[in-house]
Amino acid sequence: MKRKIVIILSLLSIIxxxxxxxxxxxxxxxxxGKERFAVIETNKGTIKFKLFExxxxxxxxxxxxxxxxxxxxxxxxxxxxxxxVIQGGDPSxxxxxxxxxxxxxxxxxxxxxxxxxxxxxxxxxxxxxxxxQFYITLDAAQFLDMQxxxxxxxxxxxxxxxxxxxxxxxxxxxxADDK
Numbered sequence: 001m002k003r004k005i006v007i008i009l010s011l012l013s014i015i016x017x018x019x020x021x022x023x024x025x026x027x028x029x030x031x032x033g034k035e036r037f038a039v040i041e042t043n044k045g046t047i048k049f050k051l052f053e054x055x056x057x058x059x060x061x062x063x064x065x066x067x068x069x070x071x072x073x074x075x076x077x078x079x080x081x082x083x084x085v086i087q088g089g090d091p092s093x094x095x096x097x098x099x100x101x102x103x104x105x106x107x108x109x110x111x112x113x114x115x116x117x118x119x120x121x122x123x124x125x126x127x128x129x130x131x132x133q134f135y136i137t138l139d140a141a142q143f144l145d146m147q148x149x150x151x152x153x154x155x156x157x158x159x160x161x162x163x164x165x166x167x168x169x170x171x172x173x174x175x176a177d178d179k
Contacts, residue, residue, distance in 0.1 A: 035178040038067060038119075038152060041171045042077075045160035047136070049119050049152040051175075056151040058106045059121055059130070063151060064175050066099055066132055072173040077164050084141060086164045087122055089133040098131030105130065106149045113141040117154030117161065120144070136161050 040047040053060045066072060072088075078095050079087035090097045105127040113120065118137040121130035130149060138161065154161060 036064075037155065037176050037178060038063065039174045039176050040072075040157075041173070042160060042164065043169045043171060044163045045157060047154060047157035047160050048176075049117070049136075049154045051152050052111060052150065055108050055110050056106050056149055058103055059149045059151040062101070062103045062130075062132075063121075063134065067173050067175050071099060071132060072170050075170050077166060077168045077170070079135075080164060080166050081138075083139050085135040085137055086161060087133060087135040088170055089122070091132070095133070098133060102129050102131050104128045105147075106151075107146045109146070111145075111150035113137055113144045113148075113150060115140050117158050118150055119152035119154065121149040121151065123148065138162060 036051045036053060038049050038051060040049075051060045051064070071091075075088055075091060076093050077086050077088040078090050078093050079085070087095070091099075103121075105123070112118070116137055116139050118141075120135055120137075122133035122135050123130040127147070134151075136154060
């Protein structure tokens, strides 16, 4: 009887040890397989885009972190190039600003500027200078592939993207799970 108890306790101890994971690992496991989206509420309507966390983890983490801090709330779209892109995410409002952090260029052939609605990081001439500014394509722009980090794709509100003008506001930007 004692031997059975010892064996059962030993097995329980092994199972407990194998199942013990850090908070970060548990969080990763809970969100694995779930898609997350960015939701931009503008003065013209709502834009929702899927985040490519698997293929652009550094870039999406930067965007998500800034969003959760409220960084984008109230910022304006400072650049609109008809048939090309709309761009925002600059706290100075003129294309010269950013957050206090830069991230390295993160590209993969899997992610392409192949249509309207592609979301990618803007940057300075230095490939590793992306910070907070991002753009959404208004048409295919594959000449940008492997030069700018694509990290999302509009799933709702492409009509809103096409209505954006210089000076339009991102009232609120949030991150949502697909449920």
